[in-house]
Amino acid sequence: MKLSIKKMKTILVAGMSLSILALVILFQSNSQAAGTTAGDGGETFKAKCVACHGADGTGNTTAGKAMKVPNLKxxxxxxxxxxxxxxxxxxxKGKMQGYEKSLGADKCKELVAYVRTLK
Ligand code: HEC
Known part of the structure; x- marks a missing residue:
């Protein structure tokens, strides 16, 4: 079988487009997987909770020690x-304010899921 330069170019371009498409699909499925579970809770936790509870949830922060926050683990x-x-x-609870009004119930549920990942 003889292939003309033109045909080879077409095949090459088609192959490259397919690989790009495959990469895009791969990337999208990855980001979707990260968006489900407690991933969003982690973002909220960083923004609203680490000041007292610490990034690792142990409460090993200045504010955490002062308020005697419990170790979330x-x-x-x-x-x-x-x-x-x-x-x-x-x-x-105690000295900690409630977050339902400011964050909404869904975000609070994500935070519960996130706290579960800390153990
Ligand atoms: C201003 C400091 C502060 C911030 C900010 C804070 N907490 Fe707390 N948290 C506390 C203290 C103090 C306690 C202990 C309450 C008690 O038992 O009297 C506590 C307790 C908890 C507990 C355990 C409750 C229990 O029954 O033992 C969880 C879970 C918790 N916090 C989650 C969070 C989450 C999630 C956020 C962010 C939305 C957050 N906290 C933000 C101070 C804070």
Missing amino acids: SAAVQGQTDAQLYAAIAKG
Whole structure:
């Protein structure tokens, strides 16, 4: 089989377009997977919670120590039900304000899921 230069160019261009398409699809499925679970909760946690609870959730911050925040990885916290954690985050507990009004219920649920990833 003899291929003309023109045909070879067409095949080359088609092949390259296919690879680009494959890359785009790969990239999209990756970013979708990251967008589901507690990923968004992580962003909210960084923005609203680390000042007291610390990036790792242990409460090892100046404000955290001053307020004696519980270690979110501890059995005392992880042993609670999702509903109990939700109530603390949404309605507040002790010196911690509630976040349902400012963040909305969905974000508070994501935060519960995120707190679960800290253990
Ligand atoms: C101003 C400091 C502060 C900030 C900001 C803060 N917390 Fe807290 N958090 C506390 C303190 C203090 C407690 C302990 C409350 C108590 O048991 O009296 C606590 C407790 C908790 C608990 C455990 C509740 C329990 O029953 O043991 C969870 C879960 C929690 N916080 C999640 C969050 C999340 C999620 C955010 C961000 C939306 C957040 N906190 C922001 C101070 C803070």
